[in-house]
Amino acid sequence: MRWTSDTRGKAAGGVLAALLGAGIPALVGAALHGHAGEPYRETRLYFGTQRTDGRPPVAKGEFMRFLDREITPDFPEGLTLRDGYGQWRDGDGTIVREASYEVVLLYPEKEAAARGSRVERIRRAYEEQFRQDSVGRSDDELEADF
Template sequence: MTSNPARTRRPALARHLIRPRVALAAAACLLAVGAPTAYATLADDVSSGPVVAPGRGAPYIETRLFFGTERPDGGPAVTDEEFMDFVDQEVTPGFPDGLTVQQGRGQWRDANGVIETERSYELTLLYPVSAATAGHRKIEEIRVDYRKAFGQEAVARVDDRTRVDF
């Protein structure tokens, strides 16, 4: 029996070519499946949180504002009374259907690079998607007014789409 040298070499050569091809095909499959999934969460119309009963409630926007109380110029911190007066005079007229205020502790880096720790307030507003344009305008006015009134560098804002059922 004589062996054919071409036959012996072919399987070895084919083995070396198949492994990289299989690895390349597997990587392509992972990218094809993973890329759309990764970018799907960036879509504007996707809710950021879990929806327990998707058919329940009306589409709303939830906006949370974070107000610091320490003044960058070293002046006295914003008191509870001053903050609630601000809410009563500046926020409630624009959102008369209700809002939530919570106290907290915040930390952030100021314009000079110094880490600041301070007492803070979180204000939560819910408003229908249909009123989003007017709501956004009012919220920006609130942020500007607070910065001016209490010498703040910033008021943080977070917006999420949600469904609300009262």
């Protein structure tokens, strides 16, 4: 039996071990935990357009007036509006499909309590004005920089 030594293999193995042991976890950690800015809250609101009173769906112009009157004054620094299509199951078990609007709001996390009450006021106003069963809401914490 003959033993040989390959210094290139040992060197490559040593480099690989060093990367696995220290380098790669550090890079992955930096990528996963990098700071993109300040703590922010992202709130998404989902506005359906079908009315419960049988009237025609909420038209784009009607929604834009609602946006200008009810949402923009509380979030003047900006927002994102997306046209959508949604579906949900009503109380009778019927699947309701409808055009919808998604509004994305970003605001500093430290303002979350005050802004949250504004969001709730907006939801109630839309439900009342356009005869909606509900306006969907989701919140997420993130980091943002502008």
